Amino acid sequence: MEKFVSVTNPKVIENLKLQISNSRIIDWASDFNKDAGISYNRLAYILDYWKNKFSWEKSEKELNSFNQFYFIDEGIKTHFLYIKSPKKNALPLLLIHGWPGSIFEFFDLIPLLTNPKDHNLLGCQPFDIVIPSLPNVGFSFFTDQKPMDLVEISNHFLILMKNLGYENYFVQGGDLGSFIASIMSKNDSKSVKGIHLNLLPLPRGLDKMPNNNEEKIYYQKLKNFLQFESGYQQLQGTKPFTLAHALNASPVSLCSYISEKFYTWIDHDGDLFSKIDIDKMLANITLYWITGCIGASFWPYYIRHRSDWPISKDEPILSPMGYSEFPKEIFSPPLSLASQYYQNIVMWSSHKSGGHFAAMEKPLELALDINNFVKKVY
DSSP states (O other): OEEEOOOOOHHHHHHHHHHHHTOOOOOOSTTSOTTSSSOHHHHHHHHHHHHHTOOHHHHHHHHTTSOEEEEEETTEEEEEEEEOOSSTTOEEEEEEOOTTOOGGGGTTTHHHHHOGGGGTOTTOOOEEEEEEOOTTSGGGOOTTSOOOOHHHHHHHHHHHHHHTTOSSEEEEEOTHHHHHHHHHHHHOTTTEEEEEESSOOOOOOOOSOOSSHHHHHHHHHHHHHHHHTOHHHHHHHHOHHHHHHHHHHOHHHHHHHHHHHHHHHSOOSSOGGGTSOHHHHHHHHHHHHHHTOHHHHTHHHHHHTTSOOSOOSSSOBOSOEEEEEOTTSSOOOOHHHHHHHBSOEEEEEEOSSOOSOHHHHOHHHHHHHHHHHHHHHO
């Protein structure tokens, strides 16, 4: 293990702001683009805030308030946060982000899990938390480091937790993290005592007949996603290098590409930043910018596009699983379908609001769900 502290050259941030100043965005078809991507007005607001109000120095200071390390195994160097609870009865919990997320999306969740009593969450289980940056994302990115698929990442995280001395632990994940958590539990069910997910990574084929009305509604929503919202997956899964060059050349391009996903996948009524902290979102985007990792972050999509789906009814997940269902999630399979792939579902919690970035949108609800799940298993 190597100790890590983030130290960014101020000239990098100066150059970032200069590039924003020297860029252009064009207000085109402003009355007709509600479903055509992020609008001119929304992007212009974010860019102005990024240039004139956002402080990477403040975000970096918050990041450095946590213990950070590098874990190295077989040439793969992975950055991770390691936050121990002040409570003696803490349980180990691995938190795994997805795309286009990062370690920053968990910052509001961390205190609720590590020290729940001090946040009026009486009776809740405290946790020691490990939060890795996905290999080749953020501070885990190195230009000469081999890319890894989801199975390789899962095995890498199993080794990480073993090296930290944990024989048993829980795993929580959304987005790509839900795939990784599921694969980890399948590959080492003895160590992974249970997984909590806020996205269900079921196969997305439409060649199935619905058995009930819930499945019918789900397939309708899935069809809409595949037709109107899956373009990013096709790009990242087929020509990731080409897209990466464009996004690494301009912070405006990167911001447009990533912030559109926050606007699309978060549950809001038009005012995104009444639901999440704009500084946290921009810290996330800035991390992608200063590390230059965006292309490498696409790699799991590229491999998945060329391989079998990692979650299968033929090899269902048998470890205890808990699920937090948020209505604005990209897609939410019903229990009748989920139970075919996860055969030990011990908790299913449906919420009235919330979306894809649950740890940012609904940290309290997510913390309580994780607690309720662990109590059913531990």
